[in-house]
Ligand SMILES: O=C(O)c1ccc[n+]([C@@H]2O[C@H](COP(=O)([O-])O)[C@@H](O)[C@H]2O)c1
């Protein structure tokens with residue numbers, strides 16, 4: 001099993017030679033230059049990850065980090081806290097939103113208990129419980145730095161396992177009532193952003209409850225004083241085990257050189273955390289849908305990325321990744337299967353490149 005330190009040390013950026021070769025092949029295909037837009041950039045990006053121009057992403061899975069968040073005690077979430085456990089179990093049966101959409105996309109699911117607050121009987125769950133839910137970060141740190149590192153290493157381990165099983169494309173997912181609070185708290189600390197702009201209604205809140213959520217998060221940051229230039233300190237003090245587990249997935253994907261898809265707002269924040277820990281991680285990231293939770297846009301601006309779908313979704317779980325899988329696979333089909341001008345023996349010198 002890889003440690004966080006080994007992974008941070010071992011991550012390398014995109015394969016520049018493969019990127020250049022892939023761009024050359026893409027530009028030789030029978031179409032106006034750049035006319036397949038993001039499908040082109042997605043297919044070329046894949047080459048930078050794998051080192052190969054042509055890639056197959058048919059074997060794919062989503063890794064779902066399930067954990068409880070102690071901040072729920074403050075009344076910041078509209079859903080009952082035990083939905084975390086209930087949905088975690090439902091995910092192993094494939095009956096929840098992400099289960100149905102993943103099956104539809106031909107993707108497998110790995111459900112990981114990185115911190116559910118209760119015990120259960122389900123051997124389909126990867127039990128990697130770091131602790132029985134985070135502590136309430138309105139009263140003190142959510143967890144210790146060591147626990148945050150352990151949860152990150154769970155994510156790294158799960159991606160390593162998926163890669164050893166032959167998975168070629170990884171999705172991220174989470175289930176953790178209260179985790180839009182930790183997501184906003186981490187982002188506000190890292191960037192200095194205000195609660196007004198960075199806190200939303202998550203799974204559903206009244207306007208009054210939203211005002212309370214903003215207050216609780218602002219106060220919690222003041223109480224814990226996380227160090228904005230130390231992402232691990234921030235994740236430990238005002239983050240969550242679900243977030244830490246996903247940070248580990250993104251770092252692991254970069255280390256093992258496999259493409260990984262960002263899901264909704266919690267996943268986006270985790271990707272941002274991983275990029276802060278090692279900027280090369282960005283070379284391995286694919287976006288999916290734009291989450292309706294307001295901090296999503298702020299995170300994506302920091303990441304310098306754009307979502308590929310706008311579907312008014314805000315369920316999380318890994319639902320957006322399941323949709324993106326179809327499109328990433330389509331991008332690879334373009335690179336793999338379209339003919340070149342050379343193949344059809346047609347002179348392409350008339351083509352004008354109107355890309356910026
Ligand atoms: O992924 C998103 O963009 C997203 C936005 C809002 C809510 N969620 C899901 O809802 C839960 C968190 O919402 P909340 O209100 O309990 O903090 C968590 O289990 C997420 O899967 C997910």
Ligand SMILES: Cc1cc2nc[nH]c2cc1C
Nearest residue numbers: 079083087203315316317
């Ligand atoms: C049922 C349910 C499923 C969820 N999945 C993510 N957040 C959720 C919140 C609820 C309430």
